[in-house]
Amino acid sequence: MADGPILVIAGGAGFIGANFARYVAAARPEWRLRVLDKLTYAGDRARLAGVDAEFIAGDIADPEAAASVLAGARWLVNFAAETHVDRSLQDAQAFLRTNVTGTFVLMSAAGDAGVERIVHVSTDEVYGESHGQAFREDDLLRPRSPYSASKAGGDLQVLALHATYGLPVCITRGANTIGGWQHPEKAVPLFTINALLDKPLPVYGRGEQRRDRLHVDDHSRAVLSVLERGEVGTVYNVAAGNNRDNLTVVRAILERLDRPESLIRFVEDRPGHDWDYIMDASRLAGLGWQPEHDFESALNLTVDWYVEHRDWWEPIVSGEFRRYYDRQYGQRLATSEAYRP
């Protein structure tokens, strides 16, 4: 274990948090990493295999757990959150508790512990739909789902703690992130896994909504840049400019896997489905960050990772996840339409 200054990574057993831990362990080997994670259905310590980090199981909304994990820490990055939009449409309670209350509790504890620098990881979804117009960091927040509204609530608490008590915090607002270790509930893993299993790919609506596909390594580099060089009290958009509609993404996955487009099914849309989120990331570029992965690179690396890591995702998709899958897709697939090019 390294013996340098301590970085606490909350939510570090999740998709982006664990990739970030792995990235920092290699890039800053002298730092000591301490992960706090509640291990919800989305958390998995397997993502941290081989990463030199202390692991503490706990809840960011628990003041004692937060205070104890932050003792002696120099830095904090908070990834901990409930993250799946569709689940927030089924039940939003956990989203409010973790993303709003939990964020406030963790940030307050970091202030009390004298943490020198904090990054709170947020999302492009807090701005609402952009309809082709790129969001800047000072634009109004118009979130439209229970998930994005809870993330906006967290952002506002963080900024309030900065304004009121001088909490030394920055916020990053990342685009739709893809890469290895993402939970199979999210679109790119779900489409990839279903294609590998010769199961239908459930595309909401007509697949016209657009997302900016940011590779997780670019996201990790952005968060580290903001931790080291960001100006406190400032928000940074993290965008790759890889905006594609969902149908294009699904077709690219099938092509990569050499599977037929007859697997594509158009299903009942997500209620309130946001059309697009386009962001201007020039403020972050001012810190020297640029994305390294274009759309093809980000997507192909991700698809290939799932091809090579069946041992990780097979137990997940055959376990409790099946109940969620049937609830979310059973009726949708029963009333779906085939895609006709």
Ligand code: NAD
């Ligand atoms: P994830 O769902 O894969 O991981 C979230 C992690 O947080 C899990 O390990 C979970 O166990 C943990 N967690 C949940 N509630 C907790 C609590 N109360 N206390 C402690 N730990 C808790 O999510 P992700 O995709 O890695 O997202 C990480 C962060 O990045 C989130 O804040 C999310 O809003 C944000 N974000 C995600 C994306 C994306 O496309 N995935 C894009 C932009 C921003």
Ligand code: DAU
């Ligand atoms: O943009 C950042 C956000 O990206 C993060 O804040 C969220 O935590 C993360 O989950 C992600 O949200 P999205 O709603 O964009 O991701 P999801 O993978 O759920 O869906 C991506 C797109 O694919 C979206 O337009 C909905 C669509 N979709 C999704 C699923 C799960 C489908 O068409 N079918 C599906 O089965």
